[in-house]
Amino acid sequence: MADTALIAQLDALLPQTQCRQCGYAACRPYAEAMAAGTAGTNQCPPAGDEGARALSSALGAPYMPLDPRFGVTMPPAVAVIDEAACIGCTLCINACPVDAIVGATKLMHTVVTAACTGCSLCLPPCPVDCIAMVGIAQPDEDERHAAARRAGRRYEARELRLVKNRAIAEKDAALKTAAARKHSTVQRAIERARARIVQNRSKR
Ligand code: SF4
Ligand code: SF4
Ligand code: SF4
Numbered sequence: 092m093a094d095t096a097l098i099a100q101l102d103a104l105l106p107q108t109q110c111r112q113c114g115y116a117a118c119r120p121y122a123e124a125m126a127a128g129t130a131g132t133n134q135c136p137p138a139g140d141e142g143a144r145a146l147s148s149a150l151g152a153p154y155m156p157l158d159p160r161f162g163v164t165m166p167p168a169v170a171v172i173d174e175a176a177c178i179g180c181t182l183c184i185n186a187c188p189v190d191a192i193v194g195a196t197k198l199m200h201t202v203v204t205a206a207c208t209g210c211s212l213c214l215p216p217c218p219v220d221c222i223a224m225v226g227i228a229q230p231d232e233d234e235r236h237a238a239a240r241r242a243g244r245r246y247e248a249r250e251l252r253l254v255k256n257r258a259i260a261e262k263d264a265a266l267k268t269a270a271a272r273k274h275s276t277v278q279r280a281i282e283r284a285r286a287r288i289v290q291n292r293s294k295r
Pocket of ligand 3: 178
């Protein structure tokens with residue numbers, strides 16, 4: 092059974108960048124894999140060696156430096172959109188794991204800097220390459236922890252919303268299928284009734 096307390100402890104040590112460099116879909120699944128013993132403690136580039144040390148100490152495992160196959164620790168940065176070049180396709184909004192981009196279809200988009208984790212996931216989908224990562228001042232430890240907690244909450248809120256949206260879409264699809272099935276049952280009944288009428292008339 093999953094050790095939820097240990098998972099929460101490991102998750103709290105992660106920077107909540109939600110960048111997927113560890114090979115998992117987000118920080119939480121990586122924490123789950125570490126707790127299950129299926130992932131090493133040295134796979135998170137944003138956490139760096141300091142993070143790898145904290146994770147291995149929480150697990151009582153030997154410290155191993157960051158594995159460069161998962162990437163290197165980069166200086167802090169946030170995404171900035173060249174609003175004049177943006178075509179409003181919304182692809183970056185869908186890619187952002189913490190809802191840090193605002194905009195609507197065919198309107199220019201902008202990044203809420205305070206919410207951006209610097210994960211870079213919005214860059215590849217942009218069809219006009221109008222998003223760039225821009226360096227920011229190194230936050231102190233308190234700021235870093237506060238930002239990680241905020242990012243974790245934003246990620247969870249987004250996941251909940253996506254689950255809810257999927258449930259609504261599935262319900263809509265089920266209702267449409269049921270309506271289509273009902274329609275075809277009624278159609279077949281009408282056709283049978285018509286056939287009976289024609290048959291009865293021909294017997295007279
Ligand atoms: S910050 Fe990125 S690499 Fe580190 S655990 Fe979270 S998703 Fe994985
Ligand atoms: S705006 Fe881009 S870089 Fe910033 S959190 Fe969202 S996807 Fe990541
Ligand atoms: S992906 Fe690029 S072009 Fe599309 S809305 Fe985002 S910034 Fe604008």
